[in-house]
Amino acid sequence: MFIVHSEFVDEMKIISEIIHVAIVEDDHEIRQTLALIIDGTPGFRCKYSYEDCESALASLPGNYINVVLMDVELPGLNGIVGVKKLKPQMPDTDFIMLTIRQDDDTIFNSICAGATGYLVKDTPPSELLKSIKEAHQGGAPMSANIARQVIKSFHSNEPSPLSDRETEVLKLLSQGMNYRTVAAEIYLSPHTVKTHIKNIYNKLHVNSRAEAIKKAIKDRLI
Amino acid sequence: MFIVHSEFVDEMKIISEIIHVAIVEDDHEIRQTLALIIDGTPGFRCKYSYEDCESALASLPGNYINVVLMDVELPGLNGIVGVKKLKPQMPDTDFIMLTIRQDDDTIFNSICAGATGYLVKDTPPSELLKSIKEAHQGGAPMSANIARQVIKSFHSNEPSPLSDRETEVLKLLSQGMNYRTVAAEIYLSPHTVKTHIKNIYNKLHVNSRAEAIKKAIKDRLI
DNA sequence: CAAGAAATCGCCCATTTGGGGTAAAATGGG
DNA sequence: CCCATTTTACCCCAAATGGGCGATTTCTTG
Numbered sequence: 001m002f003i004v005h006s007e008f009v010d011e012m013k014i015i016s017e018i019i020h021v022a023i024v025e026d027d028h029e030i031r032q033t034l035a036l037i038i039d040g041t042p043g044f045r046c047k048y049s050y051e052d053c054e055s056a057l058a059s060l061p062g063n064y065i066n067v068v069l070m071d072v073e074l075p076g077l078n079g080i081v082g083v084k085k086l087k088p089q090m091p092d093t094d095f096i097m098l099t100i101r102q103d104d105d106t107i108f109n110s111i112c113a114g115a116t117g118y119l120v121k122d123t124p125p126s127e128l129l130k131s132i133k134e135a136h137q138g139g140a141p142m143s144a145n146i147a148r149q150v151i152k153s154f155h156s157n158e159p160s161p162l163s164d165r166e167t168e169v170l171k172l173l174s175q176g177m178n179y180r181t182v183a184a185e186i187y188l189s190p191h192t193v194k195t196h197i198k199n200i201y202n203k204l205h206v207n208s209r210a211e212a213i214k215k216a217i218k219d220r221l222i
Numbered sequence: 223m224f225i226v227h228s229e230f231v232d233e234m235k236i237i238s239e240i241i242h243v244a245i246v247e248d249d250h251e252i253r254q255t256l257a258l259i260i261d262g263t264p265g266f267r268c269k270y271s272y273e274d275c276e277s278a279l280a281s282l283p284g285n286y287i288n289v290v291l292m293d294v295e296l297p298g299l300n301g302i303v304g305v306k307k308l309k310p311q312m313p314d315t316d317f318i319m320l321t322i323r324q325d326d327d328t329i330f331n332s333i334c335a336g337a338t339g340y341l342v343k344d345t346p347p348s349e350l351l352k353s354i355k356e357a358h359q360g361g362a363p364m365s366a367n368i369a370r371q372v373i374k375s376f377h378s379n380e381p382s383p384l385s386d387r388e389t390e391v392l393k394l395l396s397q398g399m400n401y402r403t404v405a406a407e408i409y410l411s412p413h414t415v416k417t418h419i420k421n422i423y424n425k426l427h428v429n430s431r432a433e434a435i436k437k438a439i440k441d442r443l444i
Numbered sequence: 445c446a447a448g449a450a451a452t453c454g455c456c457c458a459t460t461t462g463g464g465g466t467a468a469a470a471t472g473g474g
Numbered sequence: 475c476c477c478a479t480t481t482t483a484c485c486c487c488a489a490a491t492g493g494g495c496g497a498t499t500t501c502t503t504g
Contacts, residue, residue: 173432213432
């Protein structure tokens, strides 16, 4: 369970710097186990561990910590809110979320809150240590299907319903141009631009510029 | 160079299914090396290899391929355009980009084009094989700093300049509401809403709803 | 406590927008 | 070669927008 591959130890020696870790986890047993794994591995040191965010918020900021392992499901303040509050006070510290949940909202809220890593709780110890190291060295460790969900969020689901010209018009609109300016920009009559815009609204099922732009950005049309 | 860890082979046996790979890479030597690595490992089979996207586009679609290794820097059509054209025709195939470039644009354009993985070209063979397997099993293999850049793109750089009320108003605006409707929604006078909007425009340095919404979404203010 | 920010309400007015039509030329795929 | 789509163009008009200017009340923060 605590075996570390020889090549792994070699890499640690090259870095020859101990990674300081803190844990926020409400389950007593898991917390102890994590601490044991970390302290039992050369190159890692578990400096602090807390059973809730409130304690972490009270004593963690100001200390030198490289990586924080943060449970998402916590009584009181949850891990997402915790990161949101801690990260601004510890901008150089990397936060890795540990969770049993893998739904979109939890993942993206965590990432947006400032987490750099996101691991499911059944990650084996060797992977966990590798992830802590990776986070500290400027990576972003993620469990496989978490990474896939993140990447998926960049993929557009459907082909654009807009024609090339319409897309062009919408892009210019999003830059704050009005009919007249757009028309001048692409050498058209303002009437034509207006027609395009009307068609854009129909195709996107909206009836204002605001909604059109919001939808276009959301669906990556522009 | 071609050594595979025993535990790795064990995992392969459990899956007991050969991963079919295709390569698009203009450098003759690299192409050959990749093919040798893949074909030389149990569980992997390099079925096709091309020196440009044009050839791949002409013969690849329709074939059963699990993972395509796609060089980004290619003569003629580059790898990004290649993925954009191939992916819709092969929705079940996973594309891993191989590149020497790590600039934001290249990364995000590749991902948006439909790639699920993104590796730097100096990735060692064992990592490459692991990544191919990971992509095939629903993951999204990325080199460490690529993953970090992707995660970073979710992080907001600066605190919002908008007050809570202003953010609230802007959110409603982005849903296509007008002064009157927003006012009714949050029990205010339309005049007040208008004042808020004027202040929003000032703070965001814009002078239209369109720009405000675009900027707000871009900066994750709403 | 004083200064500044935030939130609230108000008026005037030129310009812009969006919805309702109509229709012809150009383009492109079957 | 024909049909669907795209692109182009125009009219009318009520409603919404944005800019300018001023004002009071809270609330935070130094």
